[in-house]
Amino acid sequence: MKSQLLAATAVALLAFAPASAQGSKPTAAEAKAFVDKAEAELAALNPYVARSAWVRATYITEDTQWLEAKATAQQNEMTARYAREAARFNGVAVDPVTARKLKLLKLYLVSPAPDRPGAATELATVTTRLDSTYSSGKFQHGGKTLTLNDAEDILADSRDPAELKAVWEGWHSVGPQMRADYARLAELSNEGARGLGFKDTGALWRSNYDMDPDAFAADTDRLWKQVEPFYRNLHCYVRARLNDKYGNAVQPRTGPIRADLLGNMWAQQWGNIYDVVQPKSAGSSYSLDKLLVEKGYDPIKMVRTGEAFYTSVGMSPLPETFWQRSMITRPRDREVVCHASAWNIDDKEDVRIKMCTKVNGDDFYTVHHELGHNFYQRAYKDQPFLFKNGANDGFHEAIGDFVGLSALTPTYLQQIGLLDKAPGAEEDIPFLLKMALDKIAFLPFGLMVDRWRWQVFSGEVTPETYNTAWWKLRNQYQGLMPPGDRPADAFDAAAKYHVPANVPYTRYFLAHIYQFQFHRAACNQIGWKGPLHRCSVYGEKEMGQKFNAMLEMGASQPWPQAMAAFTGESRADASAVADYFKPLNDWLTVQNKGESCGW
Numbered sequence: 001m002k003s004q005l006l007a008a009t010a011v012a013l014l015a016f017a018p019a020s021a022q023g024s025k026p027t028a029a030e031a032k033a034f035v036d037k038a039e040a041e042l043a044a045l046n047p048y049v050a051r052s053a054w055v056r057a058t059y060i061t062e063d064t065q066w067l068e069a070k071a072t073a074q075q076n077e078m079t080a081r082y083a084r085e086a087a088r089f090n091g092v093a094v095d096p097v098t099a100r101k102l103k104l105l106k107l108y109l110v111s112p113a114p115d116r117p118g119a120a121t122e123l124a125t126v127t128t129r130l131d132s133t134y135s136s137g138k139f140q141h142g143g144k145t146l147t148l149n150d151a152e153d154i155l156a157d158s159r160d161p162a163e164l165k166a167v168w169e170g171w172h173s174v175g176p177q178m179r180a181d182y183a184r185l186a187e188l189s190n191e192g193a194r195g196l197g198f199k200d201t202g203a204l205w206r207s208n209y210d211m212d213p214d215a216f217a218a219d220t221d222r223l224w225k226q227v228e229p230f231y232r233n234l235h236c237y238v239r240a241r242l243n244d245k246y247g248n249a250v251q252p253r254t255g256p257i258r259a260d261l262l263g264n265m266w267a268q269q270w271g272n273i274y275d276v277v278q279p280k281s282a283g284s285s286y287s288l289d290k291l292l293v294e295k296g297y298d299p300i301k302m303v304r305t306g307e308a309f310y311t312s313v314g315m316s317p318l319p320e321t322f323w324q325r326s327m328i329t330r331p332r333d334r335e336v337v338c339h340a341s342a343w344n345i346d347d348k349e350d351v352r353i354k355m356c357t358k359v360n361g362d363d364f365y366t367v368h369h370e371l372g373h374n375f376y377q378r379a380y381k382d383q384p385f386l387f388k389n390g391a392n393d394g395f396h397e398a399i400g401d402f403v404g405l406s407a408l409t410p411t412y413l414q415q416i417g418l419l420d421k422a423p424g425a426e427e428d429i430p431f432l433l434k435m436a437l438d439k440i441a442f443l444p445f446g447l448m449v450d451r452w453r454w455q456v457f458s459g460e461v462t463p464e465t466y467n468t469a470w471w472k473l474r475n476q477y478q479g480l481m482p483p484g485d486r487p488a489d490a491f492d493a494a495a496k497y498h499v500p501a502n503v504p505y506t507r508y509f510l511a512h513i514y515q516f517q518f519h520r521a522a523c524n525q526i527g528w529k530g531p532l533h534r535c536s537v538y539g540e541k542e543m544g545q546k547f548n549a550m551l552e553m554g555a556s557q558p559w560p561q562a563m564a565a566f567t568g569e570s571r572a573d574a575s576a577v578a579d580y581f582k583p584l585n586d587w588l589t590v591q592n593k594g595e596s597c598g599w
């Protein structure tokens with residue numbers, strides 16, 4: 001099977017060599033033939049790569065790592081070669097579909113392998129090892145061996161600052177052993193990106209948004225400026241409540257917030273400390289964590305519930321194979337990658353999720369998020385291979401989040417019997433505060449992770465300064481500090497999944513803007529007249545049809561066209577975030593009177 005694929009590749013190269021060898025300009029027909037061939041070969045290889053990756057991610061051993069690295073190296077080598085070849089058609093007047101495919105071919109790889117023998121294998125080996133090291137990371141605490149899952153539960157539930165600090169530091173002790181591999185990954189990836197004509201890997205990543213890479217960076221700045229005052233308002237309010245609870249010795253009332261006090265290992269979503277910051281006058285009358293347990297939910301029922309939301313808006317149920325092949329809970333007897341993900345193994349119907357699902361509100365939400373990826377994959381499955389993707393990666397992340405915005409409304413929770421009675425307007429502020437702790441707190445984190453990587457890829461940050469640069473950005477964007485001095489060898493960025501896993505992160509920042517644009521547009525379509533945070537699109541088939549039409553486009557058009565198809569808007573705009581949260585932002589401003597905000 002593999003040798004046939006290699007033989008086919010060789011034929012393809014011979015077929016296209018003569019044009020440039022003769023020095024004559026290739027024709028549009030040759031460009032189209034080249035793209036068709038490349039696309040067919042990449043499509044043929046993909047199910048093999050996907051299966052190798054799936055098996056390694058659900059059963060980490062020396063052997064599965066070896067197998068995955070071999071498959072991804074082959075894919076990287078093939079794709080990078082085609083991406084380099086594609087440059088031959090620069091300036092050829094081709095049809096728009098071929099032009100878009102040529103462009104996507106060059107942007108296909110997150111980290112393209114350099115063009116020399118052994119480089120693709122080394123890159124794949126390092127990448128697989130980094131992901132596996134992170135995923136099997138463990139540390140000792142209180143006489144026990146803890147996994148990241150255990151540590152996350154403690155960060156969410158404990159209110160003992162000494163324990164929080166110890167567990168936070170414990171998990172971050174997995175970082176240093178990844179420094180050498182990470183530095184090598186950055187080197188190889190940069191060499192590969194430069195071979196394709198990009199300044200560095202960061203420039204390659206920023207080129208994925210149908211605009212100039214510098215314009216894209218500026219656009220994320222513009223969006224951040226739109227939401228930054230709201231984030232600072234939230235930061236100020238939360239810091240004051242933490243100070244009320246823990247006192248000056250643990251959390252001063254001015255300056256940055258201690259990163260281990262916010263209920264999440266990376267302080268990226270703060271909803272788990274809602275109990276600490278809830279308004280004295282009127283708190284929330286329910287906790288989704290408790291409701292799920294009380295109503296006897298188990299992981300499968302959570303996923304079934306998620307699926308039912310999508311089918312309620314007209315999408316077809318998941319195939320039987322989804323239930324047979326997904327990994328929904330953590331297996332007891334082997335190492336796996338627990339970080340949640342959604343897969344399409346055969347680029348057709350074989351969709352799956354991989355999660356270590358726990359029965360709590362966070363995972364209830366994550367189930368909806370992951371299924372968003374699967375329903376998107378299903379919707380664009382009939383597109384040509386290179387268009388089987390999101391309009392951009394932020395779209396891919398925003399689909400399930402958009403559904404999640406409805407799925408978390410009390411109205412919906414009552415419709416599906418989780419809540420006996422939906423609370424009235426008196427719970428608007430508690431509800432919005434809970435949402436902001438997750439959605440608004442996330443924004444600066446969503447931005448800073450890749451700001452750090454862009455600096456690493458550009459060479460501005462070196463392995464010696466990985467950690468100081470990380471905390472400089474953590475301070476600048478999020479207003480955070482570590483719970484204590486960091487050891488000289490610390491590599492705290494590596495304690496966040498997407499860094500060792502080499503998954504770009506700006507996508508999540510974008511998704512946190514797009515999802516509110518989708519939500520506002522969908523609520524308009526169904527004729528909703530109330531406040532946006534109480535709107536649920538559950539059961540709205542006409543809206544669902546229009547939504548699915550956007551999903552079916554895949555990556556066939558520049559993303560502004562996909563966005564316009566559903567929302568009528570063709571640029572990212574945080575005004576939908578402001579609309580959704582307006583009552584809360586006003587309320588926070590009043591609560592913060594007399595505080596000296598900022599850090």
Ligand code: X8Z
Binds near residue numbers: 339341369508
């Ligand atoms: O990684 C994820 C998803 C898989 S695409 C679970 N998310 C980011 C994270 O966990 O850091 C979703 C929110 C942000």
Ligand code: ZN
Binds near residue numbers: 370373396
């Ligand atoms: Zn996702």
